Amino acid sequence: MGKRVGLEVSLAVAEAVKLANVDVVSAYPITPQTHIVEELSVYVASGELDAEFIPVESEHSAMSAALGAAAAGARVYTATASQGLALMHEILFIVSGMRMPMVMTVANRALSAPISIWNDHGDIMAERDIGWIQIFAENGQEALDLTLCAFKIAEDKRVLLPMIVNIDGFTLSHVIEPVIIPDHAEVDAFLPPYQPVLKLDTQNPVTFGPVGVPEVYTEARKQLEQAVIGAKPVVDEVLAGFGAAFDRQYKLVEQNGKIGAKTLFVTMGSLGETCMTAVDELMAEGQDAGQTRIRLWRPFPEEEFLAACAGAEKLVVIDRALSPGAVCGPVASELKSLFYGRPGAPEIINVIAGLGGRDVTVREFKEMFALAGSGKLSGNYMMWGVESHAS
Amino acid sequence: MAEVTQLIHQYLRHNKKFPLVFCPGCGIGIVLGSLVRSVHALDIPKDDMVVVAGIGCSGRIAAYVDFNTVHATHGRALTLATGIKMASPHLRVLTVMGDGDALSIGGNHLIHAARRNIGVTALVVNNFIYGMTGGQCSPTTPFGSYTHTSPQGQMEKSFDVVEMARAAGANGVYRGSVFHAKALDGLVQRAMSRPGFNLVEVMTPCFTQYGRGNRFRSPVEMFQWLKDTMTPREVYEKLEDKTGKLPMGVFVEHDEPGLEQRHAAMRQALADKGGAGS
Ligand SMILES: Cc1ncc(C[n+]2csc(CCOP(=O)(O)OP(=O)(O)O)c2C)c(N)n1
Ligand code: SF4
Ligand SMILES: [Mg+2]
Numbered sequence: 001m002g003k004r005v006g007l008e009v010s011l012a013v014a015e016a017v018k019l020a021n022v023d024v025v026s027a028y029p030i031t032p033q034t035h036i037v038e039e040l041s042v043y044v045a046s047g048e049l050d051a052e053f054i055p056v057e058s059e060h061s062a063m064s065a066a067l068g069a070a071a072a073g074a075r076v077y078t079a080t081a082s083q084g085l086a087l088m089h090e091i092l093f094i095v096s097g098m099r100m101p102m103v104m105t106v107a108n109r110a111l112s113a114p115i116s117i118w119n120d121h122g123d124i125m126a127e128r129d130i131g132w133i134q135i136f137a138e139n140g141q142e143a144l145d146l147t148l149c150a151f152k153i154a155e156d157k158r159v160l161l162p163m164i165v166n167i168d169g170f171t172l173s174h175v176i177e178p179v180i181i182p183d184h185a186e187v188d189a190f191l192p193p194y195q196p197v198l199k200l201d202t203q204n205p206v207t208f209g210p211v212g213v214p215e216v217y218t219e220a221r222k223q224l225e226q227a228v229i230g231a232k233p234v235v236d237e238v239l240a241g242f243g244a245a246f247d248r249q250y251k252l253v254e255q256n257g258k259i260g261a262k263t264l265f266v267t268m269g270s271l272g273e274t275c276m277t278a279v280d281e282l283m284a285e286g287q288d289a290g291q292t293r294i295r296l297w298r299p300f301p302e303e304e305f306l307a308a309c310a311g312a313e314k315l316v317v318i319d320r321a322l323s324p325g326a327v328c329g330p331v332a333s334e335l336k337s338l339f340y341g342r343p344g345a346p347e348i349i350n351v352i353a354g355l356g357g358r359d360v361t362v363r364e365f366k367e368m369f370a371l372a373g374s375g376k377l378s379g380n381y382m383m384w385g386v387e388s389h390a391s
Numbered sequence: 392m393a394e395v396t397q398l399i400h401q402y403l404r405h406n407k408k409f410p411l412v413f414c415p416g417c418g419i420g421i422v423l424g425s426l427v428r429s430v431h432a433l434d435i436p437k438d439d440m441v442v443v444a445g446i447g448c449s450g451r452i453a454a455y456v457d458f459n460t461v462h463a464t465h466g467r468a469l470t471l472a473t474g475i476k477m478a479s480p481h482l483r484v485l486t487v488m489g490d491g492d493a494l495s496i497g498g499n500h501l502i503h504a505a506r507r508n509i510g511v512t513a514l515v516v517n518n519f520i521y522g523m524t525g526g527q528c529s530p531t532t533p534f535g536s537y538t539h540t541s542p543q544g545q546m547e548k549s550f551d552v553v554e555m556a557r558a559a560g561a562n563g564v565y566r567g568s569v570f571h572a573k574a575l576d577g578l579v580q581r582a583m584s585r586p587g588f589n590l591v592e593v594m595t596p597c598f599t600q601y602g603r604g605n606r607f608r609s610p611v612e613m614f615q616w617l618k619d620t621m622t623p624r625e626v627y628e629k630l631e632d633k634t635g636k637l638p639m640g641v642f643v644e645h646d647e648p649g650l651e652q653r654h655a656a657m658r659q660a661l662a663d664k665g666g667a668g669s
Contacts, residue, residue, distance in 0.1 A: 028496070029540070031523075031525075038525070045541075045543040046542075057498060112464060113463070
């Protein structure tokens with residue numbers, strides 16, 4: 001049945017990784033990821049988790065060692081954030097290109113410069129095209145649950161891809177929340193031991209990652225694309241299976257507030273919970289407000305998102321990352337592509353907010369709603385709350 | 392006292408919050424002091440100094456000193472410094488890096504900076520730990536020591552920074568300790584006044600993240616440990632029983648020109664031949 005405890009979300013994630021019986025953890029410390037891997041190293045040292053913990057010398061090495069371990073057939077986990085994720089960049093493509101399942105938590109944090117240890121989505125938005133499955137958790141329970149699901153999704157023979165579970169740095173990673181920790185037996189029933197399809201094996205030698213000459217490279221990338229797109233029904237199925245086993249339901253896209261409202265907020269990550277409160281208050285004030293929360297980011301759940309926004313005239317899309325010089329923020333850009341040319345497409349209003357740990361409050365969401373209603377949020381996007389420091 | 396106050400006013404940024412960000416009993420403040428005293432003693436104009444810092448507690452030094460400073464990414468201080476020195480050889484370029492910065496994530500750059508013999512002074516602030524991120528094992532964490540990522544005792548061997556820099560070809564290699572502050576000043580000044588790549592390893596306590604977990608009861612005990620352990624090289628070499636001792640002082644001093652000087656000489660030679668660009 002599991003037990004309900006008050007736990008720092010980082011430790012809840014570590015708990016999930018332990019319950020998943022991983023074989024190898026390789027990581028380099030970076031705020032705000034540190035508590036997760038420290039806890040795992042304690043589990044390994046105490047014998048609670050029978051795994052190898054490799055305290056490598058950088059994130060580039062962390063991802064490389066993770067790749068090596070996955071190629072050897074291990075169930076692998078790592079975690080990072082911000083500059084660490086950026087340093088992994090080169091290897092991230094190789095892991096997906098080689099179709100190596102593994103799970104990584106990214107405790108989302110802003111990128112330098114200037115140096116910021118605080119939360120935004122700049123780190124992960126720079127990694128949109130890596131070919132990993134990417135999902136966002138909104139709270140501690142979800143962080144734990146999605147981590148468990150991630151192993152099952154990544155290792156599914158129809159998928160065989162690495163997967164990132166995003167948790168907002170500090171606002172999620174460092175808060176203490178009530179979470180239900182499932183029993184080991186329940187998890188074992190849900191997540192059977194990993195059976196690699198291919199691994200390094202002297203009896204059946206294989207080559208991972210050889211040269212892709214122009215005659216085959218496009219086809220190899222096509223296969224990867226098919227795998228990523230084809231992962232969506234598996235994600236759906238695993239989340240549904242999780243719901244049935246643990247009685248906690250997760251969908252690819254969630255809705256709250258007034259269903260069919262004319263104005264919808266679109267959020268991803270923990271800011272969604274603040275926005276929910278704002279939407280509740282707006283509804284109580286008689287406003288026509290709703291919210292669509294994107295949980296699965298890659299592959300993008302197109303049909304589910306379209307269905308969730310049916311009837312909406314305005315989407316207020318919150319981006320927690322800036323794409324300097326682009327038409328708009330990354331999430332809005334995705335949605336504009338999705339809606340382009342569709343009859344009755346809603347107006348897409350893009351607000352870039354919550355950069356580098358800047359709070360976005362309930363009151364501010366309500367202000368955005370008012371501005372959107374009065375047509376004052378026009379243009380491709382607006383950066384919210386920019387103060388002039390000019391003297 | 393008056394002299395200290397004068398140095399503080401002259402070399403530290405006035406708009407910074409004091410006391411320093413470092414924990415009570417941390418040795419990094421002494422490294423900062425040593426740097427400032429050395430620049431003063433060598434009479435280097437403030438505006439000629441460039442301090443490139445890594446990311447870590449030790450890198451915070453760059454926030455306080457009133458020189459040109461760059462604070463970029465974890466591990467890349469030496470590569471930035473290389474670019475700065477090659478583009479502007481007249482600048483006095485010094486890097487401040489932690490043991491993590493210099494030896495794990497940036498370890499590759501350290502050996503290449505030494506091999507290249509670029510005219511940069513490197514202070515490696517060795518506190519045996521990743522201090523800033525909360526106490527995980529680093530490449531200098533002593534074998535068997537306890538950290539948050541070696542709760543069973545460190546199972547990997549540690550680097551000997553001095554031997555590594557020597558083997559990689561550094562012009563000058565020094566080791567000092569924050570307990571021996573006067574001697575440290577001498578080493579830093581020596582390293583800063585010579586050509587090519589000069590590295591000073593500074594042993595310093597981190598009670599908060601390392602000491603507490605390793606049987607030290609206070610920062611004072613860690614300073615006491617430095618006092619008992621660090622031994623002038625000349626004395627160390629004559630010791631019959633070297634256990635529990637670490638040598639400090641001057642280890643390597645070559646007089647090879649720095650890379651930027653070789654480039655300048657090449658350009659001069661080309662000009663003398665009337666060749667370059669004509
Ligand atoms: C690419 C990258 N990875 C990880 C970090 C997180 N990080 C910041 S400082 C640090 C280690 C600090 O240890 P050290 O260099 O020894 O400096 P100290 O704090 O001990 O002085 C780490 C891992 C980072 N900033 N960037
Ligand atoms: S954590 Fe350690 S190195 Fe960092 S300021 Fe505190 S004592 Fe110094
Ligand atoms: Mg250190």
